[in-house]
Amino acid sequence: MTWLDLPADHPFGLHNLPYGVFSVADEGDDAVRRVGVRVGDHVLDLAACAEQAGMESAAVWRGGSLDAFLAEGRPAWAAARAWLTGHLSNEEYRDCVEAHLVPVGDVRMHLPFSVADYVDFYASEHHASNVGRIFRPDSEPLTPNWKHLPIGYHGRAGTVVVSGTDIVRPSGQRKPPTEPVPTFGPSLRLDIEAELGFVVGGATRLGERVALEDADEHLFGVVLLNDWSARDIQAWEYVPLGPFLGKSFATSISPWVVTTDALRAARVPLPGQDPEPLPYLRGSGDGAGTAYGLDVHVEVEWNGTVVSRPEFRDMYWSPAQMLAHLSVNGATVRPGDLFGSGTISGPHRGTRGCFLELSWSGQEPVTLDDGGTRTFLEDGDTVVLRATAPGADGTVVGFGECVGTVRPAR
Amino acid sequence: MTWLDLPADHPFGLHNLPYGVFSVADEGDDAVRRVGVRVGDHVLDLAACAEQAGMESAAVWRGGSLDAFLAEGRPAWAAARAWLTGHLSNEEYRDCVEAHLVPVGDVRMHLPFSVADYVDFYASEHHASNVGRIFRPDSEPLTPNWKHLPIGYHGRAGTVVVSGTDIVRPSGQRKPPTEPVPTFGPSLRLDIEAELGFVVGGATRLGERVALEDADEHLFGVVLLNDWSARDIQAWEYVPLGPFLGKSFATSISPWVVTTDALRAARVPLPGQDPEPLPYLRGSGDGAGTAYGLDVHVEVEWNGTVVSRPEFRDMYWSPAQMLAHLSVNGATVRPGDLFGSGTISGPHRGTRGCFLELSWSGQEPVTLDDGGTRTFLEDGDTVVLRATAPGADGTVVGFGECVGTVRPAR
Known part of the structure; x- marks a missing residue:
């Protein structure tokens, strides 16, 4: 041997x-x-x-x-x-x-590369619907634009850290609906988001776009990504310009960039898009060739207990669609650009990729193997994301781990 | 001589x-x-x-x-x-x-430096109120959080360009309220935002914050910043995660970074903050020393006609407050970070810093010196931002120009 x-x-x-x-x-x-x-x-x-x-x-x-x-x-x-x-x-x-x-x-x-621009998408219909129900109970769960475009926003590239980096609990403004004014202090609703991150290479010039058919030319590889989220800070700040401090304190990625070449056997059709998206999100063919999903099995472990097994194949929008969308306005693409898929959630409780959903905003605690229960993260908690995908000839492609431990607020 | x-x-x-x-x-x-x-x-x-x-x-x-x-x-x-x-x-x-x-x-x-992370704020009460009235006519103009924190979001660092760079009209999804579904095409409501940009130096470690009193240690200098905006793309995409493609195609900055040292004589008190902000936005003193405004006179020229003269002293939040806020959650600050103030608008029409406000969403055309009228930008239009501030001993501090010409969509 x-x-x-x-x-x-x-x-x-x-x-x-x-x-x-x-x-x-x-x-x-x-x-x-x-x-x-x-x-x-x-x-x-x-x-x-x-x-x-x-x-x-x-x-x-x-x-x-x-x-x-x-x-x-x-x-x-x-x-x-x-x-x-x-x-x-x-x-x-x-x-x-x-x-x-x-x-x-x-x-x-x-950290395997210098992160140029970091964008985070919101490409799981199950996640977006659940968050809509929780954050905006009086409205339709999905906003009217959701099935027409992959919604995304820019995050903080400078706080993307490699797996193993401790996560200091962020402080900020929180205002529960029951209080008249906000107070300042450590986040009380610290959460994870289990995602895949897509690592971009090559470059375009200002004013050019990456067509859907050319997305593979720029999609170098994939990492596990944990978009740590302070839900109380986010809920108070995010209208009207989106998440900011509720997300920008840290984003962890796994250290090994799995190439898109290694994931060719993991390509799967998307679950289906209705209404049919606009042509720039459909590609020139029937869509199956370029707008494909990936059969990546993700596992979320909380203090040693696997609490969720999200399936990336449940995502509504494909990685190529996300890249085609983010550059369709002529925005430059640079080597080192990173975009996250958004939380990977499936239709069942055991496939939800964040604790906001898993505990239904804190109302349904999660029981761990040690008998303890959790809604959001406590100091000292460790979260591990893992993933595998089918490889060529019946093999398995591993992503390794994306690990982070929560440290007390300073 | x-x-x-x-x-x-x-x-x-x-x-x-x-x-x-x-x-x-x-x-x-x-x-x-x-x-x-x-x-x-x-x-x-x-x-x-x-x-x-x-x-x-x-x-x-x-x-x-x-x-x-x-x-x-x-x-x-x-x-x-x-x-x-x-x-x-x-x-x-x-x-x-x-x-x-x-x-x-x-x-x-x-471009004078490599832009690390780019954040854009929304620090003018007049601008935020006007935009609220236009985008959300059925709600209060200011969201409930607006006077408690300087609202901001991350923009695309890779598309910050130096003055003189042509701006290609972006394409994207637009859905007028009168249409049932979105269509794809060049933006029909291309706009500017006249801002100041703050150039950050020094660095912090993950989990540390920049206290208001220490903000001056990191505020190296100031540029003029034009946050080009496609209002139709923005209006359709921005709920719930904020502006994305409506902004990310280009942001122009002036080539000369005016140091904060050169602007010491331009410091002025803020217009006044009510309610009093939380302590981390107030500093340890009475606030006047650290949370100061800047007396910068801005001029917006459209095809040779000065259409607006925004005053930076009208801004509600100070640059130091913006920096203290953006790092209060422990987000790292890196050399080359850039943050924009948001559109500088005053109380009168002649001090509005974007064309959305100046034309009141296209309803009140602007007349130029050549007799033409405008609501939003047409192909071939050139916009020049200029600014001056009082310098030491009765002198004048110039910012030079931030220029951009609109080129047709590709």
């Missing part, structure tokens, strides 16, 4: 090959950051291996982030994947590869 | 000294970008001059942007201003300075 003899269901087999940025944990806080590829239970130091192998474009992985690689675009991504697959599966390159493998237990992971 | 013998009312005298990034126009598109300081009708090549003068920290201005200088923070900004003032007013350094001056007519200006 060698490091390459991985069981077929290993989430980080040769069909996956996600990219990340690591340092050697022993080397401390100032250790050099390196671009790595996860292979089984090891991380390949990509620049070092590629340079030793004499790969021409190895320099793109120097610099301790995926930024330069993201900028290169689809042809470079395809070439790198072919090169990697070849070198990892051919005995001839074994020495060169093995010289640059680090056990995954010995590394510390970092 | 030398280049230094500037009339006392010159908007770029020694009391101003704004920073920008220029290249020599003759050298073409790929010319080297240099950090410059505007002095009279010249631009000083700052790194070259400082290096020749043996200034220790001159390297911070190498690199063709203000990024490194912004990161250094207030002590470095103060030292640079003192050094500049000394070298520009002392005959001893004349040769060294003159060797690095370029006539302003010979330069091309660029």
Whole structure:
């Protein structure tokens, strides 16, 4: 058995090959950051291996982030994947590869790229309907625009953090409906949102748009994303210009960027869109080819108890539709742009992707395996998101984990 | 007469000294970008001059942007201003300075810094009331939260462009109230928003906040900002998560960053806040010292006709309050963060800072000097924002211009 003899269901087999940025944990806080590829239970130091192998474009992985690689675009991504697959599966390159493998237990992971603009969508009909019922009980759950366009808003790129970063409970203004004026203090309704995040590469020029058919040229990869949310702060501030401080304190992403190439076997039709969207959201064909969903199974663990299993295939809008929409006004797309899907929720309680929905705004507590109950997050609570998707030839593609622990307000 | 013998009312005298990034126009598109300081009708090549003068920290201005200088923070900004003032007013350094001056007519200006996160506020009571009356005629003009917190939202950092960049008319979904479903096409209600933009320097760590009293440590400077807005796209998309594509296609800023140091003589009390805001927006003193307004006179020119003269002193919330608010939840502040004030509008028609208000949603056309009338922007229209403020000792501080011309939709 060698490091390459991985069981077929290993989430980080040769069909996956996600990219990340690591340092050697022993080397401390100032250790050099390196671009790595996860292979089984090891991380390949990509620049070092590629340079030793004499790969021409190895320099793109120097610099301790995926930024330069993201900028290169689809042809470079395809070439790198072919090169990697070849070198990892051919005995001839074994020495060169093995010289640059680090056990995954010995590394510390970092934010894999510089987040350019961060947009968060709202693409689950179940989530949007539930939130509508909770936040606006006297109105229709879905706003009139919801089925015509993927609703989104810009979030704070500077507070996107890598999995494992502690989350300090935010303070801010809250005004319960029963009080005449707002008060200031730590959020009392701290929540998660289980999402996928889409990592964009390549670039466009101001005034150009990314057509639906071209979205795959810019969709480099996918991460797990936890859009931490302070529901009390959000509820008071969000009319009329949308969420701001209720979201901007932190957004966690998983360290491994799973490529869209690794997710080709996970493509599934969308659940169905009625009314038919406008042509720029339909593509030039019948829509099935470009506006596809992804069969990603997500798991939400709260202090060791799995409390929800959202299915990404239930999402109403596709990732390609979201990218086509966000650039249809000519907004520039830059390498490192990140967009979240919005909370992934399904039709049943056990598939709801945030605690606002899961506890129905605090009215239906969640029981954990240790016997404790929860509505919103308490200090010291840890949330882990995990996901898998079907890979090529019956394999499994793993996303790893997106973890965060809540620390008391300062 | 030398280049230094500037009339006392010159908007770029020694009391101003704004920073920008220029290249020599003759050298073409790929010319080297240099950090410059505007002095009279010249631009000083700052790194070259400082290096020749043996200034220790001159390297911070190498690199063709203000990024490194912004990161250094207030002590470095103060030292640079003192050094500049000394070298520009002392005959001893004349040769060294003159060797690095370029006539302003010979330069091309660029985006002065990499925009980290861009936030847009909504800090004019007159503007928010007018927009409320127009967009939500059946509700109170101001939402219940408006006087408790400076409402803001994140915009798209990647589409902040320097003055002079053409603005391509955006396309998107519009649904007039009279139509049953949305249609797709070029915006028919393209508008401007005349604002000031605040350029942030220094940095905080995740979970820390910038107290009101410390805001000046992070407020490096001020630019003119035109938050181009497609009102029809915005009106259809903005409920419930706020403006998105109606704003994200372009935001123009003036090329010269006027330092907050140059604006000390322009500080004025706020118009008054009732109800009294929560303590974190009041500061530790009586509020007058830290939550001050700025006496900046803005001018909006439409195809050569000045159509409005908004006064920044009419703003309800102060820049320091906006910064304290945006970080009170522990959101990181990074060098290069930019926040807009929101449209500057006063109580009278001639002080309204956007065409939505000026034409009262298209019902009251504006007559230009050439006899033409306008409600919203037509292709080929040019808008120029200009501003001045009182400087030290009776001088005038100029902001220069923020210009944009509308090009047809693609």
